[in-house]
Structure formats: structure tokens, C-alpha cells
Amino acid sequence: MSSDAPEVLLSVTMLRPDEKLLLQALRAEGVAVRTTLLEDLAGVLAGRSAPPGLALIRNLSHREAMGVAQRLEFTGVTTLNRAATIEICNDKGLQALLFARHGIPHPVSLHAYGYDQVREAVAELGHPAVLKPVSGSWGRGVTKLSDEACVEAWVGGRESADAAGKLFPVLVQQYIDKPGHDLRVVVVGRTPVVAIERVSDDWRTNTHLGARVRRVEIGDEIEKRCAQVVDALGEGFYGVDLVEDRTTGELMVLEVNANPEFARSSAQHGVNVAGHLAAHVAETYGRTGDRTAA
Numbered sequence: 001m002s003s004d005a006p007e008v009l010l011s012v013t014m015l016r017p018d019e020k021l022l023l024q025a026l027r028a029e030g031v032a033v034r035t036t037l038l039e040d041l042a043g044v045l046a047g048r049s050a051p052p053g054l055a056l057i058r059n060l061s062h063r064e065a066m067g068v069a070q071r072l073e074f075t076g077v078t079t080l081n082r083a084a085t086i087e088i089c090n091d092k093g094l095q096a097l098l099f100a101r102h103g104i105p106h107p108v109s110l111h112a113y114g115y116d117q118v119r120e121a122v123a124e125l126g127h128p129a130v131l132k133p134v135s136g137s138w139g140r141g142v143t144k145l146s147d148e149a150c151v152e153a154w155v156g157g158r159e160s161a162d163a164a165g166k167l168f169p170v171l172v173q174q175y176i177d178k179p180g181h182d183l184r185v186v187v188v189g190r191t192p193v194v195a196i197e198r199v200s201d202d203w204r205t206n207t208h209l210g211a212r213v214r215r216v217e218i219g220d221e222i223e224k225r226c227a228q229v230v231d232a233l234g235e236g237f238y239g240v241d242l243v244e245d246r247t248t249g250e251l252m253v254l255e256v257n258a259n260p261e262f263a264r265s266s267a268q269h270g271v272n273v274a275g276h277l278a279a280h281v282a283e284t285y286g287r288t289g290d291r292t293a294a
Contacts, residue, residue: 007033007034009033011058011072013061016261017264018274022274038059055077055080056079062086065086066090080237082234085236089233089256090258096171098232105251105253107252107254109173111171115155118151118154127146128145129175130143131170131172131173134171176245177245179244182244183242185222185241186237186262187230187239193273194271196213196269197215198212199212215271239261
């Protein structure tokens with residue numbers, strides 16, 4: 001990166017191990033970078049300092065990340081990821097619609113805007129079905145509905161907490177019989193840089209729920225699915241979750257995360273994800289600083 005290249009802004013809620021690794025990697029690439037907390041954003045938006053050439057959005061909550069990206073984009077700053085991409089990745093329902101439109105293999109997913117529609121969707125898909133909040137992470141609120149009793153238990157519990165139905169829509173999704181694991185693939189720009197199996201005895205394979213990780217080769221099918229995702233969303237920094245249907249052998253895209261964590265898994269699989277991202281920033285944005293967001 002040239003010495004006169006615009007500064008890179010690292011927008012954070014707090015400096016986690018992930019962002020500390022990213023700061024080190026960016027500086028190792030010669031990138032001029034500074035961190036910005038949410039309360040510092042007002043000064044940036046007011047133009048009290050030179051506009052950054054790029055803002056890396058690493059805020060913890062989806063809502064905060066999208067708001068920061070939107071405001072920076074309105075001032076002409078390129079953001080990674082883009083606000084529109086963060087919005088889609090924040091909403092599993094939007095992702096399901098996007099995947100369907102682009103022909104990306106994905107579990108059949110139905111929106112439900114009320115309790116009766118949940119019952120109807122489960123009846124259409126059959127038992128078991130999976131119910132998900134459209135927004136959320138780490139497996140929170142994801143429920144396996146194995147039979148009608150499970151459906152009624154979910155409805156009864158939700159009605160007692162949300163009688164007015166303000167927490168709709170939810171997504172009712174086809175249950176995929178996976179072989180004890182799913183895949184998380186980290187994509188930088190257009191390139192998948194590492195794929196890991198998340199192995200668990202539980203039907204949910206989130207690492208926050210105790211899943212074990214194991215690095216696997218990035219084969220042609222993984223490459224193909226990641227390329228489809230990037231074609232639909234644009235270049236970015238993603239955690240792409242893939243699942244294999246044990247019945248058919250088909251590899252499906254389950255969802256895409258626009259703010260993937262990598263510090264803990266990198267320590268296990270040995271791939272320097274922060275280094276890959278820093279190199280991408282230096283190569284793609286460092287020379288001119290005026291590239292529009294991909």
C-alpha cells in the first residue's frame with residue numbers, strides 16, 4: 001500500500017481477539033488503520049477528519065453494523081461489508097428469498113406471520129421441521145418441531161410471551177438430515193480461504209453450543225456454492241454455512257454471516273484468516289482508495 005493511500009477505518013463495538021488480530025495483520029500489510037467506536041462515528045460523519053478510503057464494519061449487532069455502514073456510505077465511504085449485504089445477512093427470510101431467486105440450493109423455507117401459519121407451514125413441510133427467528137445468531141431461538149405436540153408447545157410458549165404477535169415473521173424450514181456436521185467456509189472477496197466441519201452430537205452444530213471444528217479441503221462443490229453466494233451478494237467477507245443432505249448428497253447453502261468470527265477457529269485450523277482479509281484490503285482498496293464497494 002502506498003504511503004499516501006487513504007486510511008482504513010475499523011468500526012467496532014469492542015476490540016475482541018478477532019479485531020486485534022485484524023489490526024495486527026493490517027499494520028503488517030502497511031495499511032494505515034484506526035479503530036472507531038460507535039460514539040466516535042459522529043465526528044467521522046461530520047467530516048472532522050479526512051474521510052477513510054475504506055471502512056471495515058465489525059460491529060457486534062447486525063442493527064448497529066447496518067446503521068454504521070449506511071451512514072458511512074451516505075457520506076461516500078466504501079464499506080466492507082456493504083450495508084445492503086449486512087441487511088440481507090441479518091435476515092434469514094431475505095436470504096431464503098435471495099437464494100430461491102438465484103437458484104442456490106437451500107432448504108425449503110416458508111415465512112409465517114402468525115401462529116396458524118406456523119401450523120400450516122409445518123403441516124406442508126412435514127415433521128420434523130425447523131423454526132427460526134428471521135434474525136439471530138449462535139442458534140438462539142432455533143427449534144426443531146418433531147411432531148404436533150412440539151408445535152403446540154412452541155405456540156403456547158410464544159403466545160404467552162408475545163400475544164400480539166410482534167415477533168413475527170418467523171421462518172419454518174425443511175429439516176435437513178445432515179451427517180453429524182455442517183460446514184463453515186470463510187470467504188474473502190470472492191475466494192474461500194478455509195473450510196471447517198463443525199461436528200456435534202446435537203442436531204445444531206454451532207460452535208457456541210459446543211461443536212468441534214476440523215479443517216477440510218475446499219473441493220469443487222464448496223467452490224461452486226461459495227461462487228453462487230458471491231454472485232448473489234457481491235464480494236465481501238463472509239462466513240458461508242453449508243449443509244449436506246445425507247439422503248440426497250446435495251450440498252446446500254444454509255445461511256451467510258456478514259461478520260464471521262475467526263480468532264478461536266483459526267487457532268485450531270491454522271489458517272490466518274485475518275492475514276487473508278488484510279491482504280485483500282491492501283490489494284483491492286489500498287492503491288486508489290476510490291473503488292466503489294463490490
